[in-house]
Amino acid sequence: MLDIFINLLCKTLLPSDISYLCSEIIFYVVKNHKKGDAMTNKLELYKCNVCNNLVEVLNDGFGELVCCNKPMELIECNTSEIEELNEKHIPVIEKEIDHMRIRVGAVMHPMTMEHHISFIQAISNDKKYVKTKFLDINETPELNVKTSSKTLWSRALCNIHGLFRGEI
Ligand SMILES: [Fe+2]
Numbered sequence: 001m002l003d004i005f006i007n008l009l010c011k012t013l014l015p016s017d018i019s020y021l022c023s024e025i026i027f028y029v030v031k032n033h034k035k036g037d038a039m040t041n042k043l044e045l046y047k048c049n050v051c052n053n054l055v056e057v058l059n060d061g062f063g064e065l066v067c068c069n070k071p072m073e074l075i076e077c078n079t080s081e082i083e084e085l086n087e088k089h090i091p092v093i094e095k096e097i098d099h100m101r102i103r104v105g106a107v108m109h110p111m112t113m114e115h116h117i118s119f120i121q122a123i124s125n126d127k128k129y130v131k132t133k134f135l136d137i138n139e140t141p142e143l144n145v146k147t148s149s150k151t152l153w154s155r156a157l158c159n160i161h162g163l164f165r166g167e168i
Pocket residue numbers: 089109115116158159160161162
């Protein structure tokens with residue numbers, strides 16, 4: 001039995017608008033785990049560079065995620081030092097009276113077909129709570145979360161510049 005659960009987050013439309021969703025995501029699960037074996041961790045995001053599948057890991061597991069016969073690539077949060085890039089991508093978390101408001105970023109990110117934020121997530125530090133909002137073109141890249149928790153962080157995916165993380 002597979003010991004990895006994933007959440008298929010989205011597919012990216014190609015410029016020609018011809019896209020397809022890979023019908024099978026194949027998991028190679030290592031039966032006799034050894035130190036150094038590939039491991040997936042809860043809430044990591046992996047993408048397929050062939051078909052643009054994007055998956056989220058729902059529990060820790062061993063083995064390599066493979067799609068289109070190639071290992072999927074772990075998406076790391078962007079740690080750019082370019083101020084202009086950061087101010088348009090790093091989620092800003094603000095405490096309102098009865099909720100948290102998350103917006104991408106300090107200067108609003110474009111939301112065009114060519115350049116947009118695909119989704120925003122709010123995640124508790126203990127990883128027990130995750131809220132995901134998928135965005136449409138021209139939609140304001142914001143997410144409201146009904147919690148007063150101060151142990152919240154956020155991440156947002158830009159279709160061009162990648163994944164960015166913001167803290168409260
Ligand atoms: Fe961007």
